[in-house]
Amino acid sequence: MESRILVLDGNQRASLAAVRSLGARDLWVAVGESSATSMAGLSRYCSRMVSYPDPCGSPRLFFKALLELIEKHDISFLLPITEATTYALLLYREELPDSVTLPFPSTEAVEQLANKNELFRFAANIGVPIPSTSFCDNVDEGLRKLEGIDRFPIVLKPFKSKILENDSITSTRVLIADSAEDARALLKSHTFFSHPFTIQSFIEGTGQGVFALFHQGKAVCYFSHRRLREKPPGGGVSVLSESAPLDDSLRVSAEKLLESVGWHGVAMVEFRVDHNGTGYLMEVNPRFWGSLQLAIDSGIDFPWWLYLVCTNKRPPEVVWRHRRVRWILGDLDRLFIVLKSPTSKYSAREKLIEIFRFLKPGARTRHEVNRWNDLKPFWFELKQYVRALRG
Numbered sequence: 001m002e003s004r005i006l007v008l009d010g011n012q013r014a015s016l017a018a019v020r021s022l023g024a025r026d027l028w029v030a031v032g033e034s035s036a037t038s039m040a041g042l043s044r045y046c047s048r049m050v051s052y053p054d055p056c057g058s059p060r061l062f063f064k065a066l067l068e069l070i071e072k073h074d075i076s077f078l079l080p081i082t083e084a085t086t087y088a089l090l091l092y093r094e095e096l097p098d099s100v101t102l103p104f105p106s107t108e109a110v111e112q113l114a115n116k117n118e119l120f121r122f123a124a125n126i127g128v129p130i131p132s133t134s135f136c137d138n139v140d141e142g143l144r145k146l147e148g149i150d151r152f153p154i155v156l157k158p159f160k161s162k163i164l165e166n167d168s169i170t171s172t173r174v175l176i177a178d179s180a181e182d183a184r185a186l187l188k189s190h191t192f193f194s195h196p197f198t199i200q201s202f203i204e205g206t207g208q209g210v211f212a213l214f215h216q217g218k219a220v221c222y223f224s225h226r227r228l229r230e231k232p233p234g235g236g237v238s239v240l241s242e243s244a245p246l247d248d249s250l251r252v253s254a255e256k257l258l259e260s261v262g263w264h265g266v267a268m269v270e271f272r273v274d275h276n277g278t279g280y281l282m283e284v285n286p287r288f289w290g291s292l293q294l295a296i297d298s299g300i301d302f303p304w305w306l307y308l309v310c311t312n313k314r315p316p317e318v319v320w321r322h323r324r325v326r327w328i329l330g331d332l333d334r335l336f337i338v339l340k341s342p343t344s345k346y347s348a349r350e351k352l353i354e355i356f357r358f359l360k361p362g363a364r365t366r367h368e369v370n371r372w373n374d375l376k377p378f379w380f381e382l383k384q385y386v387r388a389l390r391g
Contacts, residue, residue, distance in 0.1 A: 019045050
């Protein structure tokens, strides 16, 4: 029987990359989103566009609608892209039909790595470097532990970026405090700190990631990239990146974590590498990443290979190529941020240089969304972008 794949979160760039990857292999691929239309749903490689309730509003209603879509379209392979849809599916995974493949390890294994409090305890036990960490169950405990901290800045890190509570999903974020006073104010002003969190030392250095595919606890392939430009400029989403050789020490740390829990599927392991070259663990995300298209262009087709290993087929040998990929609207946003910044932050000369760099991204740079053989997703994204500017 032909596989019928449903890729969720159709407005994500990683969803578009997955749809292009799988659809180009002549697989039947549907795209779902909580809106009627979506960027990935307009791809020439999408066979059907479907919608469902927003999982953040009600994970249960989302899952119920998904069951109906599975039955209606004979879906046999589910591919969630964001944490919200991933966690909602894992919560109710026992209710999925036996005929449906969900490419994840046990829910316990996901929880051990996705729950940052559990992750840092586990990492420390197996010898993976972590920042200096204090574990807190609630705000009161955090306020008490602040009394013993004399080095700033510090990082306040909720145990999850998406917290499921009372049939809704609450978004959290990592916060940096430059003083004890700042930290106290942040703890008191954000309700998600009523849940467990950590207080960590701030690691000066650069962010680096290891992207991996595992099959039943064994590594299939790895990928690494270098962020050339980010939005916002001080650190954030990659808007221009290039494939890079894999740092062996980071690979070893990622492999320790993923092998120890018998990982299955894809994972993104993030590190902060200090000036001495030590890679400190930041988090593990059990999902595809924003720069997925770069990995595919570089010869490591994660969505296709994930599908192959989950259907008991052997992926091809890795043939790595150096590539550079640009998300042009994200890069344009970044340029606007720089140009609007005061001259105390970016001088007139530095702003002119940034304009030149935007206009000349480098030889053989490919665009992530706008591709000549599949332009509808870009026109959709551009319309949404212009609407937001007017807005």
